[in-house]
Amino acid sequence: MTRRAWWLVVLNILLPGSAQVLAGSRGLGRFGLRATLTFLGLVIVAGVVYTLNPEIVLTVATNSIGLWILAAVMVFYAIVWVILTFDTIRLTRLVKARPKARPFIAGLATVVMVVFAGTAGYGAYVATTASGFLSSVFAAGPSEPPVDGRYNIMLLGGDAGPDREGMRPDSISVVSIDAETGKADIIGLPRDLEYVPFPEGSPLNAVYPDGYGYDGVCDVSACMLNSIYTEVELKSPEMYPNAEAEGSEPGIEAMRDAASGITGLTIQYYVLIDMQGFSELIDALGGVDINVAERLPIGGDEEFNNVDGWVEAGQQHMDGFTALWYGRARHGTSDYDRMARQRVLQEAILKQFNPANVITKFQGVAEAGQQVVSTDVPQGMLGYFTNLAGKTKELPVGAVELVPANNVDPQDPDYDYIRSLIDTALNPVTETPAP
Known part of the structure; x- marks a missing residue:
C-alpha cells in the first residue's frame, strides 16, 4: 500500500488524471487526462508557432483579449489540478501506508499542488494585470507602415x-x-x-x-x-x-x-x-547599476549652494531618486554631458x-x-x-x-x-x- 500510494502521487504529478483512471473515478480521470493532454498539446503548438513565427505568439500575449483568455485557462487548470490532487490523496489510503511514509507522501502531493496551482494563479494575476496595463497605456488606433524600411x-x-x-x-x-x-x-x-x-x-x-x-x-x-x-x-x-x-x-x-x-x-x-x-x-x-564618470550634485545652484546631496563617482547601484538626478543634474556639466548621461541611463534601464x-x-x-x-x-x-x-x-x-x-x-x-x-x-x- 505504501508503494501504491507513492505511484499514485507520482502519476498525478506526471500525468494528472491517470491516478483516477487506474484506481478511482474513471470519469474524473478521463476528464483530467483530456484536460492534461489538451494543455500539453497547446504548449507544443505554441512552441512550434513561436519557433516558426514568434510574432504570432507575442501578438496574442500582448493583446487584452488574449491575456484574459490565457488567465481563464490558467485558473481552469489550477482548479483541475487541485481537485485531482485532493482526490489522489484520498485514493492513496494513507492510513494503510507505513506510518513513517505518510507525511512524506502527503507532503509531496501537497507541495507540488501548491507550487503548480500557485504558479498558475499568479500567472493569471499577471495576465489580467498586464491586460489592464496595456489597455491603459497603448492606443487602439490603426498601425502605421514602415517608411523607407x-x-x-x-x-x-x-x-x-x-x-x-x-x-x-x-x-x-x-x-x-x-x-x-x-x-x-x-x-x-x-x-x-x-x-x-x-x-x-x-x-x-x-x-x-x-x-x-x-x-x-x-x-x-x-x-x-x-x-x-x-x-x-x-x-x-x-x-x-x-x-x-x-x-x-x-x-x-x-x-x-x-x-x-x-x-x-x-x-x-x-x-x-x-x-x-x-x-x-x-x-x-530594483534600481539600476551605472558607472558614474564624475561627481554630480543633487539640487543646488551653479555655485553648488543648497546642494541636497551628491551622486558619487564610480560604480553605483542607484535607486530611482538618485538615478533621476544622475540624468537631470545641470550644474557643473553641460547640457551635452547630460544628454550622454541620459543615454547611459536608458541603456541601464533596458538591461533591467x-x-x-x-x-x-x-x-x-x-x-x-x-x-x-x-x-x-x-x-x-x-x-x-x-x-x-x-x-x-x-x-x-x-x-x-x-x-x-x-x-x-x-x-x-x-x-x-x-x-x-x-x-x-x-x-x-x-x-x-x-x-
Whole structure:
C-alpha cells in the first residue's frame, strides 16, 4: 500500500488524471487526462508557432483579449489540478501506508499542488494585470507602415515641475529602427536647438516658415526646441484639433513635426515619459547599476549652494531618486554631458527590463508604468515590436548626437548637414570587395 500510494502521487504529478483512471473515478480521470493532454498539446503548438513565427505568439500575449483568455485557462487548470490532487490523496489510503511514509507522501502531493496551482494563479494575476496595463497605456488606433524600411519613434522625457508653467520636454530623441533587422540608432536632439524647421503641411510651418524663433519671434520666452511643446500646448492647441482623439496632445504633435523637420524622417509614433514619476519605475525594477564618470550634485545652484546631496563617482547601484538626478543634474556639466548621461541611463534601464525581473516585480512595474508612460503605439503592434526588440538587443545600438563635438552648433544649426549626418548613420555605405 505504501508503494501504491507513492505511484499514485507520482502519476498525478506526471500525468494528472491517470491516478483516477487506474484506481478511482474513471470519469474524473478521463476528464483530467483530456484536460492534461489538451494543455500539453497547446504548449507544443505554441512552441512550434513561436519557433516558426514568434510574432504570432507575442501578438496574442500582448493583446487584452488574449491575456484574459490565457488567465481563464490558467485558473481552469489550477482548479483541475487541485481537485485531482485532493482526490489522489484520498485514493492513496494513507492510513494503510507505513506510518513513517505518510507525511512524506502527503507532503509531496501537497507541495507540488501548491507550487503548480500557485504558479498558475499568479500567472493569471499577471495576465489580467498586464491586460489592464496595456489597455491603459497603448492606443487602439490603426498601425502605421514602415517608411523607407524604418520605424521612427520620438522619445520625450517630460519635466513638469512646480516652478514652471506646463511641461517642457527635458530629453528629446528619435529612435530609428530597421523594420527587418531590428538595428536601432538613437538620434539625440538638444533641447536648445534654434530655428527648428517644420515639414510642409505642418500648421507650424505656416506660422514659422523660416524656422521656429527666426528673428526672435515666438510666443514664449525662449525660442528653442523644447519650448515648442509649451507654446502649442498652452497658447495654440487649436493647431492640432484631432490630437486628443488620436491618443496624443497638441504639444506632442508639434514636437513630432519638429523632430521630423530636424531629422528629415517620418515619425510614426511617440513615447512620452514623465520624469517626475520615472524614479518609481526604477524603484519597481530594483534600481539600476551605472558607472558614474564624475561627481554630480543633487539640487543646488551653479555655485553648488543648497546642494541636497551628491551622486558619487564610480560604480553605483542607484535607486530611482538618485538615478533621476544622475540624468537631470545641470550644474557643473553641460547640457551635452547630460544628454550622454541620459543615454547611459536608458541603456541601464533596458538591461533591467528582462523577463525574470519584470515578472517577479510585475505589480510595481505595471503600476509605475501606467503613471510614467504615454504613447500612441497601437496595442496591435506590440507583438511585432516585441519581436523586433529581441533582434535589437542582439545588435549594437548606434548613436547620432547633434552636439558641437559633431560640428553642430545649436544656436546656428545647419539642418542640411544634420540630415546628412543622420542619413550616413542610418544608411552606411558598404564597400564592395574588389574582384
